[in-house]
Amino acid sequence: MTRKGAATLVAEKKKQNNATKVASPKIEIVRKDVKHINLKVKPSGEVILTAPTDSNKRDIEYVLKKRADWIDKKIAFFDAHRDVHEKEYVSGENFCYLGRNYRLKVIECRDLEGVKLRRGYLQVFVKDTANYEKKQRLIKAWQTQKAKRHFQKAIEKYKPIVKQEIETVRIREMKTRWGSCNPSKGYINLNLKLIEKPTECIEYVVFHELAHLVHADHSVKFYNYLNLFMPDWKKRKIRLEK
Numbered sequence: 168m169t170r171k172g173a174a175t176l177v178a179e180k181k182k183q184n185n186a187t188k189v190a191s192p193k194i195e196i197v198r199k200d201v202k203h204i205n206l207k208v209k210p211s212g213e214v215i216l217t218a219p220t221d222s223n224k225r226d227i228e229y230v231l232k233k234r235a236d237w238i239d240k241k242i243a244f245f246d247a248h249r250d251v252h253e254k255e256y257v258s259g260e261n262f263c264y265l266g267r268n269y270r271l272k273v274i275e276c277r278d279l280e281g282v283k284l285r286r287g288y289l290q291v292f293v294k295d296t297a298n299y300e301k302k303q304r305l306i307k308a309w310q311t312q313k314a315k316r317h318f319q320k321a322i323e324k325y326k327p328i329v330k331q332e333i334e335t336v337r338i339r340e341m342k343t344r345w346g347s348c349n350p351s352k353g354y355i356n357l358n359l360k361l362i363e364k365p366t367e368c369i370e371y372v373v374f375h376e377l378a379h380l381v382h383a384d385h386s387v388k389f390y391n392y393l394n395l396f397m398p399d400w401k402k403r404k405i406r407l408e409k
């Protein structure tokens with residue numbers, strides 16, 4: 168997956184004779200009563216630039232060029248964390264669970280609706296096989312139930328290392344992060360989507376967040392701590408982001 172760098176784009180835009188069309192990030196320029204030029208990248212990949220009412224084109228281009236790397240990184244990050252396409256919940260569709268692929272099988276049933284993992288299939292038993300919301304709800308409930316169990320397992324494994332009080336663990340649907348931690352309150356949030364990933368990746372995110380209870384920020388001390396208790400965390404991180 169390649170995306171043209173913003174720096175290249177600024178340069179190419181100036182070369183008007185270059186007829187090759189490049190896919191460029193959509194940049195919206197908003198003029199406002201503000202002091203400085205401000206940049207924001209939305210999860211959609213859209214770039215919003217807020218500029219003082221009296222700023223000129225050159226100022227704006229200068230900022231876009233200077234922050235090109237940052238823009239690229241932001242866009243790449245959102246790209247990597249966005250669902251490629253929404254699920255359709257039809258038989259044959261692929262679903263990941265703990266790093267393995269399962270094909271969905273939608274099965275009509277009379278009474279008990281639910282989800283089962285059987286013979287390499289993710290089977291969804293539903294009264295009305297065309298009911299999209301119902302299928303989505305059933306699968307999400309199943310994923311949440313599995314997530315609770317597997318995330319808890321990882322927490323139990325690493326809790327004795329960090330020896331800190333964990334107040335609340337929440338499983339949430341997050342667009343941009345795999346997990347987060349509020350060290351002062353002892354809150355841990357974990358992304359429901361993690362249940363699709365291999366156990367070693369779940370453990371990496373869990374330990375990363377738990378480690379924040381010891382070292383709140385991403386300091387050298389934090390990474391030394393990770394290296395000490397999870398020497399292969401980088402390998403796990405790469406696998407997670409793949």
Ligand SMILES: [Zn+2]
Binds near residue numbers: 375385
């Ligand atoms: Zn962190």
